[in-house]
Amino acid sequence: MQARTLGTAFVVTALALVAGCATPRGGADYSGYQTRTEQSVRFGVVESVRGVRINAGDTGVGTTSGAVLGGLAGSTVGGGRGSVAGAVAGAVVGGLVGNAIEKDANNRQGIEITVMLDGGKYIAVVQEADETFRVGDRVRVLSGRGTTRVTH
Secondary structure (H helix, E strand, O other): OHHHHHHHHHHHHHHHHHHHHOOOOEOOOOOHHHOOOOOEEEEEEEEEEEEEEEOOOOOOHHHHHHHHHHHHHHHOOOOOHHHHHHHHHHHHHHHHHHHHHHHHHHOEEEEEEEEEEOOOOEEEEEEEOOOOOOOOOEEEEEEEOOEEEEEO
């Protein structure tokens, strides 16, 4: 019974870590380092908008957590060589499942907004789809500290 309690604790911890990997990056979201800094402001008109999928990438937390949990769960199967084989199989399967869960938790829907700036230059910005843009909308383009966002 102690192995189940330990396994449950690992699952809860792993899920919390994976959930913590997803960070919003929409037009209205600012990171702490972006506060109290100057940004340049340009104006323009939306030329096109298309949906994209934002892949936050792998941190390895999901794979590692899944492998540990799968290995622990698999080691309770059988005895002797059976528990070793169960632990190995559980670690492999758990790693694959954990990786898939992390990817699903971190991927977000986004948009690519192409803007014709007032100066005649085209730019494209990808950000989370937290604001609705339509072709012809007048927008502001804020840039600073390596980040650019489009807002109304």
